[in-house]
Amino acid sequence: MRHLTQDELVLFYYREKGGLDRQQAEEHLQACDLCRRELAGLTGSLEAIASLPIPERDENYGREVWARLRPHLADKIERRWNFILPLRTWALAGSVAVLLVAAFWGGRVWEHRQTPIAASIPAPARERILMVALGDHLERAQMLLVEVMHQDAGSQVDVSQTRQLAEDLVQSNRLYRQTTLRNGDAGMANVLDELERVLLHIAHSPNEISADDLKSLQHQIASQGILFKVRVVELEAQEKQKSAGPHLPGTAL
Amino acid sequence: MEANDPAAQGLAGDQESFRVLVERHSRDIFRLAFRMTGNEHDAEDIVQETFLRAYRALHTFEARANFGTWLHRVAINCALDHLRRVKRREKELYLERVPLEDERDSLSSLPSGGPTPERLLFSVELKKKIEGAMAELTDRERAAFVLRHFDGCSIDEIGKALGMRGNAAKNAVFRAVQKLREALQPMVNS
Numbered sequence: 001m002r003h004l005t006q007d008e009l010v011l012f013y014y015r016e017k018g019g020l021d022r023q024q025a026e027e028h029l030q031a032c033d034l035c036r037r038e039l040a041g042l043t044g045s046l047e048a049i050a051s052l053p054i055p056e057r058d059e060n061y062g063r064e065v066w067a068r069l070r071p072h073l074a075d076k077i078e079r080r081w082n083f084i085l086p087l088r089t090w091a092l093a094g095s096v097a098v099l100l101v102a103a104f105w106g107g108r109v110w111e112h113r114q115t116p117i118a119a120s121i122p123a124p125a126r127e128r129i130l131m132v133a134l135g136d137h138l139e140r141a142q143m144l145l146v147e148v149m150h151q152d153a154g155s156q157v158d159v160s161q162t163r164q165l166a167e168d169l170v171q172s173n174r175l176y177r178q179t180t181l182r183n184g185d186a187g188m189a190n191v192l193d194e195l196e197r198v199l200l201h202i203a204h205s206p207n208e209i210s211a212d213d214l215k216s217l218q219h220q221i222a223s224q225g226i227l228f229k230v231r232v233v234e235l236e237a238q239e240k241q242k243s244a245g246p247h248l249p250g251t252a253l
Numbered sequence: 254m255e256a257n258d259p260a261a262q263g264l265a266g267d268q269e270s271f272r273v274l275v276e277r278h279s280r281d282i283f284r285l286a287f288r289m290t291g292n293e294h295d296a297e298d299i300v301q302e303t304f305l306r307a308y309r310a311l312h313t314f315e316a317r318a319n320f321g322t323w324l325h326r327v328a329i330n331c332a333l334d335h336l337r338r339v340k341r342r343e344k345e346l347y348l349e350r351v352p353l354e355d356e357r358d359s360l361s362s363l364p365s366g367g368p369t370p371e372r373l374l375f376s377v378e379l380k381k382k383i384e385g386a387m388a389e390l391t392d393r394e395r396a397a398f399v400l401r402h403f404d405g406c407s408i409d410e411i412g413k414a415l416g417m418r419g420n421a422a423k424n425a426v427f428r429a430v431q432k433l434r435e436a437l438q439p440m441v442n443s
Contacts, residue, residue, distance in 0.1 A: 007427050014401060014426075016408055044441040045434045046402065052383050055293050057283050062276030069275060069304050073268065152310050152330070211416065 004028060004035045009042050131241035134176050138234040141169055141195055145227050148202065149218055156208045166202035173199055188236065191229045198226055271311075275304050278321060282328045288399045289332035291384055299335055303328040325404060326414040329396050333415075336392045379440055386436035390429050393417070397425035398433070 004012065004025060011020045012029075029036050144165055151157055177192035198221060205213070221227060279300060286299035307327045314323050387395060396415055400406040406414065412422035 006431060010427055010430050041438060041441065042434060045437040046430070048379060048437060048441055049383055049402065049433060052380060054284055054287050057280050061283065062279040065279040065300055065304065066272050066275045069301055072305060073308055152306060
């Protein structure tokens, strides 16, 4: 038999099959000094690595881990339920916000022609309403993006809940984008435009996507720095909300 | 998976059952994480992240599978993510790695008493050499090697855990062993 290759010696050492005839290899090793020395060298290296000390953890370690983990777990569960279960609530909140923004924009467009309810609200207050609604929208969008970024890439990934939420957000996002653009805030509108593309990508996905599709989506979000941009725009919205004046008496916002 | 299996109950959202799983597997996951990172603090972070991810992904756990094996796959992916984050951060900050206190003083981590100074010195040097050689492996090679060498996973299992084809997993193990052997040969053969 020819000499064993390095790879075959590794297979032999680990007792992996991988095309190696173990019996033949054993017979060859008994007869061949060179291969025996090679195997001894490999064994020595691998056993030296196995002997590397590892900091010990005593039998209470599991309890310590649980004690550290539990508060985060509760938070995680709560956040997850907040994120997934109240989709209807969110959709409702989103719809209300969209209606408010629509009323805001309607007020701006038609205030000289007629007098809708929104037009009777002073401009700074309307600005504030818009920014509050936009802030809420961006917060929901961020939670969705964070959820996608932290999704584990198994063979198939269930994104049905995320997809539903993305569908809801796409509609409102479009209105906010158009409104901010008409208000002359091109920077904010650009970020909303980028966000909309990602939301559309998610909304048009099937309920289950492959690990590769998930990675591609995560790459799209990461490479364009969308999460960061959305955070910045949210901060801008908060600033504008503050500068638009105090809370209107008698309004929920 | 039987009905009274903690994984089954954890799947149903029973925190008490999940606690049993955490307590049962924490030490194993710590060892795996330490072998992947070579750093105690990082290993602790990975242990925590592993259980958080596992809890979140319990619904993807297949009843036929072994929970420990599945959890190791989660842990290895957490460790790979961690290593990627560390590399990205180092790249971004242009920082050279500064050895941690416990790494600077390797002597302190060795058991006291017994060995002669020469042997002690040799052990310290060997430990440094092994750590250096492990650090030279790519993340995938390191993960494949740790799973094969310390966890006793077969090539097929490694492939599944790392999302690689069998041949790619086998080659990752081969490359890792080759690099480690080249680095250690002078010391081991001396």
